Amino acid sequence: MKHAQTYQLTVNEMNEFLEQLSKKYDIYAPVRISCGGRYAKDDSIIYQPINTYQEIEFHERSTYPLKEVLTPITQTLFYFTEDEFKESKSPQKDVLIFGRACDINSIKIQDQIYLQNGGVEDYFYKRIRDKIKFILMDCPEQFEGCFCCSVGANKTDMQSLAVSDNNGSAYVGIYDSDFNNYFAKYSAVDHEIQTPLENELKVDYPVIDNLDLANKLKEHPMWKEFDARCIGCGSCTVSCSTCTCFETTDIVYTQNAHIGERRRTCSSCMVDGFDKVAGGQSFRKKPSEKYRYKILHKVYGYNARFHTGPMCVGCGRCSARCPELISYPATLNKLSQAIKEIKGGVQHD
Structure with missing residues (x-):
């Protein structure tokens, strides 16, 4: 991972930074949802729009991956009547997404399948993908079942910023010059944001060569x-x-069989x-x-x-x-x- 210019910001300064970013970007990050998990008292951690630094869950893996921002489980592609159709609205702002190295690297795979598969680009994927930049989150703890190092996904070169939580402050690394002006009033510090170098779980990843x-x-x-x-x-x-498999379904409104919408829904x-x-x-x-x-x-x-x-x-x-x-x-x-x-x-x- 290339070295970045790094700054240390307090939580209040991070909130000011996010407020400035929100003028240009919709910002998504993993957020804890109390009692929203598989069982009644379990929490879930899912990607949602955020406004403040305190909303971001740094210390546990999100329940569902970063790809949910690009390809929601259910997504309306367009609306139709008997003689015309209208595509669903695309994001009005650019998008910033907080993600760990493995999740950011997974978008390379999404890109290949949606944009480079058979020479045809998926229009609905591309219209949001072109607006997205990534903020790399470090991994302060080992998550159960993680083996990113075994597949080389522990490092990424796709980030524009990187953030490391520091118990009351944050280290912010800049990899994209578009963000330099946000830090003009701060002094750089000597700190390098790290991604995992070794997992507790090691996998002998199989190679099938023919x-x-x-x-x-x-x-x-x-x-x-x-x-x-x-x-x-x-x-x-x-x-x-x-995984990228989906189904497309036409939903016809009960009141009028000639009016409805076409949806893309995650499948398996x-x-x-x-x-x-x-x-x-x-x-x-x-x-x-x-x-x-x-x-x-x-x-x-x-x-x-x-x-x-x-x-x-x-x-x-x-x-x-x-x-x-x-x-x-x-x-x-x-x-x-x-x-x-x-x-x-x-x-x-």
Whole structure:
């Protein structure tokens, strides 16, 4: 990560800074929602617009990833009548998003899928993506299940600013000269904002370097256990930083069948019906088949298309959100072992 000019600001000064930024930018950050979690007394941490520094949750991982700002779970694309349509409003301001290195790096993957996939740019993604800049948050604690260092997502070069919370003050690093004027009255300090250098959890991330190996892995018995474990709820993919699958649905208003809206809604390869084709045929009926498809796409399919590495930034949310406690890192380690077996000529019944 390139070195930045760094300043130390009090909380009040940070609030003044955010107020100045809000004249030009909508600002999003992870915010704690009391009793908004999976269980009655659990909190959730989700991305929301903020006005003050105190709203930002620095010390826990957000429940859902940064991508929610760009591609909400449900998004209206346009409204229609019987003879015309009108697209939904695009952001009026530019956008600043606080995010950790893994989440910011995940947007590189989103960009490839939405902007570089088949030579066609997704209009609704691009209109907000062009307005976005990122504020890097450091990671003062290790989050359970994180393995960003194993996939090289612990550092990023996409940030315009970086912020490190310092118990009553904040260090702010500038990487984009557009923000220099905001700090003209402050003196720089000697401090470098750090991102994780090592995770407690280390993953032997599998490398599938050819289609023949991928096809052999499909037949490996390691997948069988997931028929009894996976319930196909899709929680892992909804919380994933990099998953992009969606469905488009026309919602027709009850009062007038000729008026409505077209929505894009987050979907998942883990749920029944995702792979249904004309005629009603589905190709992956068992939970193990769905789970295998997801894993091999993350590890092999995405890289085979874009040649930029795995479709994963090691954020750990998929494992954290799984109600059946299925560990994605454990699956990756099993897959690495299966690759060694196949390359070593081990036979399975």
